Amino acid sequence: MLDIIKNKLIVSCQALEDEPLHSSFIMGRMANAAKEGGAVAIRAQGVDDIIEIKKVTSLPVIGIIKRNYDDSEIYITPTKKEIDELLESGCEMIALDATNRKRPNDESLQELISYIKSKGILVMADISNYEEAIISAKLGVDCVSTTLAGYTSYTECLEGPNLELIKMLVKDLDIPVIAEGKINTPEDLKNVYEAGVYSAVVGSAITRPQLITKKFVNAIEI
């Protein structure tokens, strides 16, 4: 899968229960549209969506499960339970929150990474800053993604991708660095590639029409 995604586009097709497009059928069609447009892999949430997307597109999938726990802020593949569910989905890679925050059930990042790897599945570490990426690489993940930069209390929320962070990661890590989060335009995508990333994930700008519509509406509201 790492060979397939190199220098190409991954599209995230996700719609949670509170989003208008929440439906495995629709996510499958979204993924098919992304494939037709040239995406080589899909990032998807939930077992039903992953199964549908794989059935419709045959593309490799980065699987996650978003679930909230009372004792932690972590919600992207937070525990071994979600990993076990994803292992049944057929996804090629599992992404999990690799931030330096307390995990639910006091599980450790190391044990979760080792567990996924023991099943022969690739691991993507969703990080929010430089230190988390370095630690994840040492723990043996296959790639890091900037998914959570700007989404933790200790990272700055920017309008677009965090190019400074990306450049530092590309310079210091010897595993693939994936740009993800707030790649809002083709220009943003060109910029992250010029910063040296291995691959990139685009989500909302392609697959969340409610947010795309809002941008247009905002442009005419003073």
Ligand SMILES: CC(=O)N[C@H](C=O)[C@@H](O)[C@H](O)[C@H](O)COP(=O)(O)O
């Ligand atoms: C922070 C968080 O929960 N990110 C999620 C991670 O899977 C998704 O909601 C994002 O759509 C995805 O990361 C792609 O980013 P963007 O939609 O900005 O292109």
